[in-house]
Amino acid sequence: MISLAELAAIREKMKDKVAVREGSAQTRVVVGMATCGIAAGARPVLSAFVEGVNKEGLAEKVAVTQTGCIGICQYEPVVEVFEDGKEKVTYVKLTPEKAERIIKEHLVGGNVVTEYTIGANG
């Protein structure tokens, strides 16, 4: 079974990287995690973003964070993407599969997945 020794090893590996990452994210992916979001399936959507961002090697550039109720409960799970110098993109009714596509096409490729945005679903 995994033990605190492995955690100590992670610390050794990470401790020099910490300073680089803090505050350096150019993109923020914000997942609504209030009652409405949680009931609609926000938890696996958040996991998909955390996993995907790290697997694609975007961890230095993209921060995945959580917030409360965004105010459009009927569209949950809702995720907002904030990029430096660009307009906010609001994705609605997400699933882990849709999250994977957003990671590949938007976060990696730079193209907004228009069909998942609130504009296309309102």
Add this chain to the structure above:
Amino acid sequence: MKELSLNILDIAENSTSAGATLVGISLEEDSKGILCMTITDNGRGMSQEVLKGVQDPFYTTRKTRKVGLGIPLLKLAAEQTGGRVEIESTQDEKMHGTTVRAYFDTGHIDFCPVGDVISTMITLISGHPDVDFEFNDISPRRHVSLDTRELRQVLGDVSLAEYEVLGWIREYLAGQYAQGTGGAG
């Protein structure tokens, strides 16, 4: 809510919103199958008036909309098994905080499964890396535990929200569940 672990996530999010620095989450099941779920925090607490209101589905602290459903949903999940919810809260300067306790009969046909409690803990820790969480899942079959204060001692300046750290926590908890017993590792 499809599983109780989502109710836990929801209620514990209220604890962090209340400025808690320590949130205790415990699941204790006795040999008769009665499950007691406790979420306790040292946040700012609620006034007696607010405390009365939170069990009402038409109550919320938010100004934008007027429906808060977290506690009513938990109450529904507990009461449909013949259980109940108890909430204690104090705003006393030295002892402030809130404790939500829900009892479930796991043998009842309307008992909602606990579900993926590991993902709930990962979500809470990654969203609130500066808050400490103490988790225990105790039943005649197992004792699973996690205390982020212990992890913090090992990690030093490294954040609990680091991807590798979250992966370690997931594996640490999964290992304890697989073993059926707990332990500090």
